[in-house]
Amino acid sequence: MSFFNFLNRRTSAPVARERLQILLAHERGIVGGQPDLVATLREEILAVIAKHMAVERDNVQVKMDRGASVSTLEVDIEIPTPDSVVRPAA
Amino acid sequence: MAKVLVVTSGKGGVGKTTSTAALGAALAQCGQNVVVVDFDVGLRNLDLVMGAERRVVFDLINVVQGDAKLSQALIRDKRLDKLSLLPASQTRDKDNLTDEGIARVISELRERFDWIICDSPAGIERGATLAMRHADVAVVVTNPEVSSVRDSDRIIGLLDSKTEKAEKGERVEKHLLLTRYDPVRAERGEMLKKEDVLEILSIPLLGIIPESAEVVRASNVGAPVTLNNPNSAAGRAYLDAARRLNGDAVVTPEKRGLFSKLFTRRAA
Numbered sequence: 001m002s003f004f005n006f007l008n009r010r011t012s013a014p015v016a017r018e019r020l021q022i023l024l025a026h027e028r029g030i031v032g033g034q035p036d037l038v039a040t041l042r043e044e045i046l047a048v049i050a051k052h053m054a055v056e057r058d059n060v061q062v063k064m065d066r067g068a069s070v071s072t073l074e075v076d077i078e079i080p081t082p083d084s085v086v087r088p089a090a
Numbered sequence: 091m092a093k094v095l096v097v098t099s100g101k102g103g104v105g106k107t108t109s110t111a112a113l114g115a116a117l118a119q120c121g122q123n124v125v126v127v128d129f130d131v132g133l134r135n136l137d138l139v140m141g142a143e144r145r146v147v148f149d150l151i152n153v154v155q156g157d158a159k160l161s162q163a164l165i166r167d168k169r170l171d172k173l174s175l176l177p178a179s180q181t182r183d184k185d186n187l188t189d190e191g192i193a194r195v196i197s198e199l200r201e202r203f204d205w206i207i208c209d210s211p212a213g214i215e216r217g218a219t220l221a222m223r224h225a226d227v228a229v230v231v232t233n234p235e236v237s238s239v240r241d242s243d244r245i246i247g248l249l250d251s252k253t254e255k256a257e258k259g260e261r262v263e264k265h266l267l268l269t270r271y272d273p274v275r276a277e278r279g280e281m282l283k284k285e286d287v288l289e290i291l292s293i294p295l296l297g298i299i300p301e302s303a304e305v306v307r308a309s310n311v312g313a314p315v316t317l318n319n320p321n322s323a324a325g326r327a328y329l330d331a332a333r334r335l336n337g338d339a340v341v342t343p344e345k346r347g348l349f350s351k352l353f354t355r356r357a358a
Contacts, residue, residue, distance in 0.1 A: 011279040016236050017286045024243050024290065 025064045038064050045075060055079055092200040095207045095335070096225040098249075100241030102212030104233045105269040108305060108315070109328070110209040111139045113229070115314035116332030118173035122204045125164065128178035129221035130211040131187060137177045140167065141312025151179040154191030160198050169317055174203070184217050196224045214244060219252050226255065227263045227335070229296060233270045234282040242266075242291055265296035267331060272301045297331030299324050 025038060042062040049055050059078035065071060097110045107130075114126040128136035131151065137143045142165050148158035153176070160176075167173040176199075179186075199206045210221035222228065228249050232242040249262045256262065268284055275281040288295055299305070304322040308315035315325045316332075330340045 013276070013279045013282050013286065016282055017290070020236055020239055020290055023240065027240075027243070028247070 021065060022063070038062050041073070045077075049077060053079055092203055093205055093226045094196060094200070094224050095205060095227040095229060096210055096222040097207060097229045097231060098210040098218065098222055098245050099231040099238070100212065100214060100218075100245040101233075101238045104231050104238050105299070105305075106212070106231050107135050107139050107209055108309060109229065109231050109267055109269065109299070110136060110207055111314040112308075112316050112325075112328040113332050113335070114205070114207045115167075115170060115173055116316040116329045117205050117207075117336065118167070118170045119316060119320075119329070120332060120336055121172065122336065123172050123202070124205045124207065125174045125176055125199055125203045126207045126209060127176040127199070128209050129187075129217055130209065131178045131182060131184040131217060132180065133211065134178035134180050136209050137165075137175060138312065139309045140175055140314065142167070142175055142177070143312070146177045149177045149179040149182075150195070151182045151186045153195055154187055160195065160202075169313070187217070187220055189220070189223070192220055192223065214248060218245075219248065222249060222253055222262075224254055225249070225262050227265070229265050229267050229335075230291070230293065231267050231269055232287060232291070234268060234272075234276065234284070234287055236282075239282065239287055239290055246291060246293060264293045265335070266291060266293050267296050267299065269299040270301045271298050296334055297327050299327045299331075 042060060045062065046055070046057065046060050049060070055077060061074075061076040063074040063076075065074070095113075097106050097113070099106050107128075110126050114124050118124045126136060126140070127150065128134050129150070130136070134149075137146055145165050148163035150163070152158035153160050153163045163176055165175045165177065167175065176195075196206065208221045208225065211217040230242050230245060230249075232238050246264060249264055250256055253262050266288065268287060271284065272281055276283045284295070284298055300323050302322065302324040304319050304324050305315050308318040311318060314328075315322065316328045319325050320329065333340045
């Protein structure tokens with residue numbers, strides 16, 4: 001436990017960086033006069049996927065990173081594995 | 091052509107006033123005609139950091155309201171005759187600053203100086219938006235710390251929307267000044283690295299001011315650090331930053347390890 005704490009304390013900067021990136025992606029949408037772009041995208045992507053397969057709301061992650069010249073939109077959708085889908089009896 | 095520069099940050103206590111005094115003195119040391127203007131009405135401190143607190147007679151509000159002429163309110167620095175100070179009022183309310191009055195004072199200052207450096211109050215209220223209103227260039231002072239980075243991001247948004255330039259469809263030139271930086275702690279992962287802050291805020295780097303006792307020592311005695319100890323790490327960093335603002339190419343011979351040599355982003 002104490003060793004784990006020691007490691008954790010040494011690497012707090014990456015945590016700060018990630019928290020800021022997520023927070024600012026959200027705040028820039030609001031302050032920039034745009035309604036929450038990331039949330040809107042998430043809802044619409046979810047609706048399109050849901051037409052074709054069953055996905056859990058919580059398994060769709062949309063993340064946006066703003067860069068100097070290029071911004072990236074990261075969409076991570078977890079789809080159920082065949083095992084968890086009920087198969088027709090053979 | 092005169093340039094109006096705003097030193098801003100959103101968050102308080104990150105080093106706006108110290109940086110205004112140091113950059114103002116450094117530009118004057120480079121031969122430029124400079125005036126530093128304190129916009130922090132009611133909480134003025136630029137006079138104290140510059141060592142001119144006992145020489146204040148008239149202030150910005152007196153000039154804005156027409157109670158004093160600009161030449162009566164300007165205080166010329168005793169060490170650098172190319173450097174002047176326009177102090178804020180300590181007793182009056184900031185509501186006395188009118189948009190028209192500020193516009194008039196700034197245009198009068200543009201005729202007399204090469205650089206008009208506006209020291210913004212903290213926050214995003216009227217005082218801060220007035221200080222950035224007429225800016226051509228902005229120096230965003232940021233500490234490598236979450237709350238400061240978040241507030242700087244907010245201020246960058248305001249610079250892109252609430253300034254005269256932004257309203258005309260032009261852009262305020264923005265620069266990042268990273269202050270109170272400790273490269274050893276950043277390398278250990280205890281503090282945000284300059285690369286992290288640059289990536290998050292996406293504006294070019296003007297300079298990195300190391301955490302230093304020299305900065306406090308300089309304000310203790312009422313002298314900008316570039317005058318009090320020009321050869322200290324902080325003094326040199328501010329002088330380099332001022333040269334970059336002036337458009338000179340500055341290459342700093344930094345002591346760097348292999349790691350930072352490989353991953354360092356150059357200042358624009």
